[in-house]
Amino acid sequence: NAGVTQTPKFQVLKTGQSMTLQCAQDMNHEYMSWYRQDPGMGLRLIHYSVGAGITDQGEVPNGYNVSRSTTEDFPLRLLSAAPSQTSVYFCASSYSKPSDSDNEQFFGPGTRLTVL
Amino acid sequence: GDSVTQMEGPVTLSEEAFLTINCTYTATGYPSLFWYVQYPGEGLQLLLKATKADDKGSNKGFEATYRKETTSFHLEKGSVQVSDSAVYFCALSDGGRISNFGNEKLTFGTGTRLTIIP
Numbered sequence: 208n209a210g211v212t213q214t215p216k217f218q219v220l221k222t223g224q225s226m227t228l229q230c231a232q233d234m235n236h237e238y239m240s241w242y243r244q245d246p247g248m249g250l251r252l253i254h255y256s257v258g259a260g261i262t263d264q265g266e267v268p269n270g271y272n273v274s275r276s277t278t279e280d281f282p283l284r285l286l287s288a289a290p291s292q293t294s295v296y297f298c299a300s301s302y303s304k305p306s307d308s309d310n311e312q313f314f315g316p317g318t319r320l321t322v323l
Numbered sequence: 324g325d326s327v328t329q330m331e332g333p334v335t336l337s338e339e340a341f342l343t344i345n346c347t348y349t350a351t352g353y354p355s356l357f358w359y360v361q362y363p364g365e366g367l368q369l370l371l372k373a374t375k376a377d378d379k380g381s382n383k384g385f386e387a388t389y390r391k392e393t394t395s396f397h398l399e400k401g402s403v404q405v406s407d408s409a410v411y412f413c414a415l416s417d418g419g420r421i422s423n424f425g426n427e428k429l430t431f432g433t434g435t436r437l438t439i440i441p
Contacts, residue, residue: 211366213366242431247433248433249327249412249414249430249431249432249433249434250367250412250414250429250431251431252428265428266428297366297367299366299367304416311369312369312429313366314359314366314367314368315366316365316366317366
């Protein structure tokens with residue numbers, strides 16, 4: 208299994224540009240999430256999905272869209288990039304809720320995004 | 324709201340030293356508690372977890388005990404190795420019971436960078 212994969216690893220955008228961060232998992236997980244990691248702030252949930260066709264907002268959803276047309280893929284779209292979106296983005300997936308006793312949440316390697 | 328407070332880093336230790344990374348939390352209800360580790364250039368990995376008070380999570384020589392009376396989940400290891408150098412994140416989950424999200428919400432601490440020198 209490749210686990211959770213993310214592309215690209217690095218990206219530089221200009222203010223106002225749009226782009227899509229890709230996330231895919233090959234573990235047949237229902238739960239997928241996007242987080243951003245900022246210095247001194249830990250990880251914050253952007254959007255999540257509990258299955259194909261079902262998405263919802265997390266803690267910091269403004270400026271981002273998601274879709275979940277398949278179980279495997281969960282892309283994150285930046286509609287009009289802003290410098291405040293400079294961050295490291297992590298995608299995660301799990302079979303069920305992270306607190307379920309036999310479940311584990313798997314993270315991708317991250318995408319480092321800089322918006323100028 | 325829920326929050327997690329970790330000790331500030333970076334932490335630098337010599338190989339075979341004893342490690343403690345402090346973590347305290349604020350939450351309503353009875354959260355589950357986690358430690359995640361991020362090795363250089365990689366995503367986060369679950370290190371250990373505890374889902375109820377007095378539970379002890381353990382993995383790879385690391386341990387943490389869920390202390391409800393002190394709202395703490397300190398990470399310990401008796402003898403660290405160079406390969407333990409990484410960033411460690413404490414996190415909690417409300418289990419989806421009380422959050423506004425249908426899914427379970429993980430709240431992360433800011434992370435503690437650990438460097439072990441030979």
